[in-house]
Amino acid sequence: MDVHVSLVGRKDLAGQIYRQLRAAILDGRLRAGEAAPPTRELARRLAISRNTVAVAYDRLVAEGFLESRVGAGTFVRDAGFLERERPAASPLRPRKVWDEVGVWPARMPGITWDFRAGLPDVGLFPYESWRRIMAGRLRPxxxxxxxxxxxxxxxxxxxxxxxxxxxxxxxxxxxxxxxxxxxxxxxxxxxxxxxxxxxxxxxxxxxxxxxxxxxxxxxxxxxxxxxxxxxxxxxxxxxxxxxxxxxxxxxxxxxxxxxxxxxxxxxxxxxxxxxxxxxxxxxxxxxxxxxxxxxxxxxxxxxxxxxxxxxxxxxxxxxxxxxxxxxxxxxxxxxxxxxxxxxxxxxxxxxxxxxxxxxxxGLLARHIRRSRREYEARHERVAGLLGTLFADRLAVVPSAAGLHLSATLPDGTDDAAVVRGALAEGVGLFALSEFAVDGPAVPGLVFGYGAVTLPEIGEGLRRLRRVLG
CATH class of the missing domain: 3.40.640.10 (Type I PLP-dependent aspartate aminotransferase-like (Major domain))
Structure with a gap:
């Protein structure tokens, strides 16, 4: 591991090296088992005597921070050092707007049937063609x-x-x-x-x-x-x-x-x-x-x-x-x-x-034609099952493009609760209310079909039907 050591002035050079390496070990920047820079290399980098570096290393070995291995070098010793407390909190603060900005979407672990909108099927991408072209562009x-x-x-x-x-x-x-x-x-x-x-x-x-x-x-x-x-x-x-x-x-x-x-x-x-x-x-x-x-x-x-x-x-x-x-x-x-x-x-x-x-x-156009056929089949499958399995609960918003469909729920439905219940069943999707800006949030669900394969759609939607009751 490359350790940064800098010298301030020319006094007590060995002491400066000792303190900086000791701090790196206590802060966790140098971890147990990692190699310290060879004394010859560190001396060359700092333009000082190798003996000066050796004095600092000998002190660290004596205090149990480092250990020398014959023929291998000098390594950080596994001595159970407790990491030092971090410095006092900085007075710097972000603008207030950053208290209101978050990351969207939130993580949804445990998804088996992924109906989240905006995700393409990465398995449809022609990787071999892309790899060939990228390899050519990376030649010197x-x-x-x-x-x-x-x-x-x-x-x-x-x-x-x-x-x-x-x-x-x-x-x-x-x-x-x-x-x-x-x-x-x-x-x-x-x-x-x-x-x-x-x-x-x-x-x-x-x-x-x-x-x-x-x-x-x-x-x-x-x-x-x-x-x-x-x-x-x-x-x-x-x-x-x-x-x-x-x-x-x-x-x-x-x-x-x-x-x-x-x-x-x-x-x-x-x-x-x-x-x-x-x-x-x-x-x-x-x-x-x-x-x-x-x-x-x-x-x-x-x-x-x-x-x-x-x-x-x-x-x-x-x-x-x-x-x-x-x-x-x-x-x-x-x-x-x-x-x-x-x-x-x-x-x-x-x-x-x-x-x-x-x-x-022409590879992009070919990929679009191929993937469009697949996504159209998924679009039809999702739209068809929403119309049969959920006819009493969901009103599908007509759409003939893209990688998702939306459907509204009856007024007063807690769509966020539906999404949480679906996730417990391994089904990931977004609540329509997540997208509201100023107006009243319309309850509903957004069904992406880019990341869920055609054979998986039926089982995923049947599990969601059980959640809706």
Missing amino acids: SALGDPAAAGDPAGLKELREAIARHVGVSRSVRAAAADVVVTSGIQQALDLVVRVLLEPGDVVAVEDPGYPPVRMLLRAAGMRVRGVPVDAEGLRVDALPDDARAVYVTPSHQFPLGMPMSLPRRRALLEWAHRRDVVIVEDDYDTEYRYGGRPIEPLQSLDDGGRVLYMGTFSKIMRPVLRIGFLVAPPSLHRAFRLARYVSSWHADLPVQAALARFIDE
Whole structure:
């Protein structure tokens, strides 16, 4: 183990080394059985005499902190040292907003039937193809100049591939220059906040809606206002007059699942134009559509340059592969590049290069076609069983896209209690009330089918039926 030892001045050098190594042992930074640095190496690093280091080691051996093993070196002795008390508490305190921000979702141990929303089936991903491409991008010849900084907006070849992909699959109007590669939806939204909003600005979000978005906005000092949704999506007539931005999921409302109707989308664009408001469109999973007409994104309907379009590859590929993107008009290109630079510079360059190749070889499109067939079968199975097993308890919200379905429970039902009872049966899912913002929480359940296989769905839902009685 490499131990950091620093010297202050040139007096009592052996004593300084002794005290620092002793503190490392007592603090647990050096654990029993771990090797102390060889005296010759430590002396070279500190530019001092080896005898000086040996004096400090001899004292530590004499006091039982270290032991010498002939031919092997010097090691921390297992003598049952009690760890020292930590230093006095720091006077530093976080801003109060961090007392209100938590981690979502909470851990749910013991799940056998996983109906949590937002999780893809990682078993469907073509790992061999991805491994081949990644291996090629990690060769020294492919990594390029180690001193190259990289474009904060992302590798040019990936931005070109993303622009082509969203143009074909989602009818998004974008050139490579309009694309900023991010580590996911939340970083894209964070960039929007940095570039366009001021602390105290009002941001309207759907109610119910995605919890991490409002957590991020509140942590950034925004005032978050929930706006109710109905069968046509976000209610434009309920938007606050003082909103500076609106965050929406129009293609597949999260968590309820309905798309925003065309008249409602046009009304939102007109409202934003009159009020000088930015629209943030989160199109998180609409590659997976199972019927009906394709939903035209707000971005393609927008003639005024007011829509910022965000997407992610987490739902298509793997959540741990943190790659997303933001599509912005030319007037914001420079600011978004700078915001990306000052926050985290750029995403993982080999992964960016691999994803560009993955898209260009047609592997992403092939994976989407294959996984869409599987998810459609699961969608139909879940919807069918909810209609038969739960006809007296659940009202399914119509949806023909994505990786989840929502259903409401009778008024007054404690959906959180239902979720706890389901977890005791090994069934994991989310309560609809978790997604409420300002309005009254509608009781219900959200059924994800990305992480539960087709054969498992029936047994998982039957166990849930027993919980509901």
